Amino acid sequence: MPSWTSGGRPKAAAGGAIVANGGTITHHHGVGRDHTPWIGRATRAGRHRPRRRDLTLGCYRGAMVTGGVAPSSTVALRARLNPFGALPERQRTWWALGGCLLLALVLRAPYLSTPLGTDEGGIAYIARNWPGGHGSLYGAYWLDRPPLLLGLFKIAVLGGDRGLRVLGALAAVALVVVIALLGRAVAGPRAGRIAALLAALLTGSVSIGAVFTPGELLAAVPSTLSVLCLILAHRWRHARFVFAAGALAVGAALIKQSFLDAGVAGVAFVAVSAGLNRDVRLRWPLAYGAGAAVPLGALLAWLAAAQQPLGGFIYALVGFRLDLLHTLAGSSIPLHVRLAGLAVPALASGLVLVVAGAVMGLRRLRGDRTLVVTFSAWLAAATVGVLAGGYYAPHYLIELVPVSCVAAAAVLASARTRTCVAVLGACTAVSLTAALDGAAHLPKRRPVLAVANYVRDHARPGDTQYVMYARPNVVYYAGLPSPYPYVWSLMVRARPGARAQLQRLLGSTARPTWLVQWHDADLWQLDPGDRTDRLLARGYRLAAIVCGHPIYVRNDRPAPPRVTRSACPRSAGLPYLHARLSPPRLQTGAIPR
Incomplete structure (x- = not known):
């Protein structure tokens, strides 16, 4: 006794x-x-x-x-069969978290030296030149992204390509830690360890582009922190956590405007909590609104200081997306085909298994009405954030990672050990298979670098450039300014007046010195009357064909010297196939393809 x-x-x-x-x-x-x-x-x-x-x-x-x-004797047998069970719970958690962080970094390591992708290069190019005056939000260029994303890239680009990769690695590490803390707060230490493992596998997945530095990865950190603050408020009944949750939710949206999931989860949490508890009915909605007002107030102050209209900012973040939906609706590629493009990365990364576990995890949380409503709203809003844009890139799936890892960990933590090990083993096998395949086929982007190097090597001070119809990482690596404000092809397609503005520029004396034809002039029916072809024939001469991409120079510019022949990337040919720089005899539609 x-x-x-x-x-x-x-x-x-x-x-x-x-x-x-x-x-x-x-x-x-x-x-x-x-x-x-x-x-x-x-x-x-x-x-x-x-x-x-x-x-x-x-x-x-x-x-x-x-x-x-x-x-x-039973205790001794259990200790012999489970030697790690003798470790204190805190030590076991720290060892597991350290291993997961190491795994996340190892999965990213092969990509630290890879060239920047299209979005990374474009945002880095604008951030490097921002602020630059010109009376617009981001200087001389137009961008449909929030300012906090530009601010993060502005700092990271000081370290060049490696600086941007380090920014992505720091975001991945932070996200794994926050997901582990959230899993622990919701369903205990074991769930925290499981959530950390799932997060490490997904933040190190090349299939969904998480090994690079997409805006979704950066926005996921404050978004998940916001939900963690909600859970802490639910436990400790402190309004300061609700205040922090509101501020972090808006902060996530100011990095990537599609990340409204934490805000939706916060509104659902506050509404349910206020309905179930009279003592927080007034305090928590006020605290959440006050927290959200802090970053919003800072944004309005910045717009006022920059003398930028609020309407233009709202159009860049919301209105342009509506124009883009209208443009994509008339695309030759139907919606279901574009949606199918998300299926392969979701399967290859193992995210499908985790999302399925998350749906089951919501049932496990139904014992607490506040939690089940909050997580259901979070998962639903994240799904809408991925699918509502109309244009689907693999890195959009990152928005589903935090809520899926935590909810799936809740159900796996309560499962039998064999079931838990089998599921985690399957997720690990799928993720590592994709990681090995990705490491064996690193994105060298040699044509991008070859074209950019040619333009940069032959440019003179004061030269400008344009890549038709936009290849932002080529513009970034070439390093020349552009007289045209749109560096993405979707902007040329969806922004009202963008195509006419380009044609006016090509016919004027302010036309760019160098023009790279990355895409055909009539791609996406942007030049049905061949006017762009005629403007090129009138104002430019063919300087080189680099990796199959014609490079033109203004016809009032002396010809660049002949370049030594060298091995062509990805083929046994030559990267530079130079034409004689006499005035071209180009007929309508006769520009080299």
Whole structure:
């Protein structure tokens, strides 16, 4: 029989076992099982252990009441079969988190030296030249992205390509840590470790582009932090966590405007909490709104200082997307074909398995109405954020990673050990298979670098450039300014008046010195009357064909010297096939393809 302290607490039995109400409390880290709630205060080695309430079931975590003290032989056998079980819970969590962080970095390591992709190069190019005056939001160029993203790239681009890759690595590490903390807060230490592993595999997945530095990866960190603050508010009943959640939710949207998922989850959380608890009915909505008002106020102050209209900013973030939807609706590629482009990366990364587990995890959370509503709203908003844009790139799937990892970890933590190991093993096998394949076929982007190097090597001070119809990373690596404000092809296609503005520029004396024809002039029916072809024939001469891409120079510019022949990337031919720089005899539609 146990002995009791004067305060009614059970004393520690021999060997450090916790004894209470005539039985031991054996630690069990499963979540979601119907264990008897322990409402006393137990001690181990004479120390008071504070109660930790299970947020999902209303029971106290980590303990299950049994009928008596386990025999010493049984304890010894368990320790022999599970040597790591002897580690304190905190040490086990730290070791697991450290291993997951190392895994995330190892998966990213092969891509640290790869050239920048299209979006990375374009944003870095604008950030490098921002602010530059010209009376527009981002200087001489137009961009449909929020300012915090430009600010992060502005800092990272100081370190060049490697600086941007380091920014992505820091975001991945931070995201793994925050997801682990959120999983632990929702469903216990075991769920936190599982969530960290899933997050490490997905943030290191090349299939969804997470090994680079997409805006979605950067925005996922404050978005997940916002939801973590909501869970902490649910546990500790402090309005300051709600305030922080509101500020972080808006901060995520100011990095990537599609990341409204944390804001939707926050509104759902505040509404349900206010409906269920009278003591927070007024305080929490006010706190959440006040938190959201801080970054919004800073944004309005910045727009006022830059003398930029609010309407232009709203159009860049929202209105342009509506124009883009209208443009894509008339595309020759139907919607279901574009949506199918997300299926392969979702399968190759293992995200499909994690999302399926997340849906099951929502059922596991239904014991707490506030949690199940919050996570359901979070998952639904993240799904809408991925699918509502009309244009689907693999890195859009990153928005589903945080909520899927946490919800899936909640259900796996309560599953049998064999089931949990089998599911995690399947996810790991799928992710590592894609990682090995990606590492064997690194994106060298040699044509991009070859074209950019040619333009940069032959340019003179004051020269300008344009890539038709936009290849932002070529513009970035060439390093010349552009007189045309749109560096993405979607802007030329969807922005009203963009095509006419380009044709006016090509027919004027301000036309760019160098013009790279990356795409055909009539691609996407942008030049049905061959006017752009005629303008090129009138104002330019063919300077070179680099990796199949014609490069033109203004016809009032002296010819560049002949370049030494060298091996062509990706083929046995030559990267530079130079034409004689006499005035071209180009007929309509006769520009080299």
